Amino acid sequence: MRVAITGATGFLGGHIAETFAGLGWELSLLARSSDRAETVAHLGRTVVGDITDAKALDTLFAGADVGIHLVSNFRSASGPPESYHQTNVRGTQEAVGAARRAGVRRFVHCSTIGVHGHVRSTPADETSPFHPGDLYQETKAEAELWVQSEARKPGMEIVVVRPCSIYGPGDTRMLKMFRMLAKRTFFTLGACRENFHAVYIDDLIEGFRLVSTQPGIQGEAFILGGPRYLPLWDYLVTAASAAGAPPPWMRFPYSPVFAASVVCEKLCVPLRIEPPLHPRRVRFFRNNRAFSIDKARRSLGYDPRVSLEEGMERTVAWYRSQGLL
Incomplete structure (x- = not known):
């Protein structure tokens, strides 16, 4: 199978490309620069x-059977606000358009559980x-709604994936948290009773393999998470x-602390400075993120197997092997 991957x-x-190349699939990989392209050149055409x-x-989608769209502007105050729309919305529109022109059979759009914001009814x-809570989530929601409208048009199958919080070896976004926990400088806000739902990278990759190959799922959206969600306090203890x-x-x-973070954001963002205290990070302790993966289990045969305990241990082992922790 021939697969084109943005991001x-x-x-x-990178993990999806490694796994799919190992399956013998022919890959076409988009990179923003020549230097970054070199890191995946051994896996396929860049x-x-x-x-x-x-x-x-x-060029990317030419000859592809499946397109997987992963590019997004995650979260940074150092860039202009319009960059979120440029990447998350316009970039998605351009990718879908190119895939259609190339005759791609199925287009897999990576959204996020963040489009739901704070979960009011668990799970x-x-x-x-949709209740997006910041500019990143708002533009991801806008992109997904547009993709859903495109899925109603003939000519190309479109499937949406909403991953839970991704973690595992190779990801450094959680490194600061682990360092602070190890040094006993990590602090919590409130009682940490709200739920948190993570997904280990290997389980998520299997989910992407399934949505790339499973017949009869045109126009569907799937939440892909780990085996279970749990209270945030239990997540932090683990x-x-x-x-x-x-x-x-x-x-x-x-x-x-939340009030202080709002003031901090208002002062820093106009200056393109990353706020040292950001409302999004503070809301980490208050937002409920509990999700059902029953639809993916039922329709895809999705069966996440890596427990949070095992996944965290693998992640920490990788940090230590890289001298990061």
């Missing part, structure tokens, strides 16, 4: 270009309303244990 040099894209570069996208599923540390011992009230 192929990122954490998720195309250098921006996600809004129609010519590069036409949320694919039919739960992470601390994997790092060889006791549970976090510092706890502060939520409301005053």
Whole structure:
């Protein structure tokens, strides 16, 4: 099978490319620069270009059976706000257009559980309303709604994936948390009773393999998460244990810290400075993120097998092998 992947040099894209190449699939991989393209050149044909570069996208999708769209502008205050729409919305539109022109059979769009925001009815599923809580989530929701409208058109199958919080070897986004837990400097806000749902990278990759190959799922959306969600406090205790540390011992009230984060954001963002205290990070302690993966189990045969305990231990082992922890 021939697969084109945008975002192929990122954490998720790189792992998907490694796995799919190992299956003997023929890959076409988009990278933003020549330097980044070199990191995945051993896995398939590389195309250098921006996600809004129609010519590069036409080259990427040419001859592909399946397209997997992973590129997104995650979260950074250092870039202009319009960059979120440029990458997350316009980039998605350009990718879908190029895939259609190339005659791609199936297009897999990677969205996020963040489109649901704070889950009001536990657990949320694919039919739960969208309540995005920041610019990243708003533009991802806008992109997904547009993709859903495209799925109603003939000519190309479109499937949406909403991953839960991704972690595993190779991901450094959680490194700061593990370092603070190991040094016993990590603090919590409030009681940490809300739920958190993570997914280990290997389980998520298997989910992407399934949505790339399973027949009869045109126009569907699937939440892909780990075996279970759990209270945030239990998540943090598990992470601390994997790092060889006791549970976090510092706890502060939520409301005053959140108020301070709002002020901090208003001061820093106009100056293109990453806020040291960001409302999004503070809301980590208050938002409920509990999701059902029953639809994926039923329709795809999705069966995540890596427990949070095992996944955290593997992640910490990788950090240590790289001298990061």
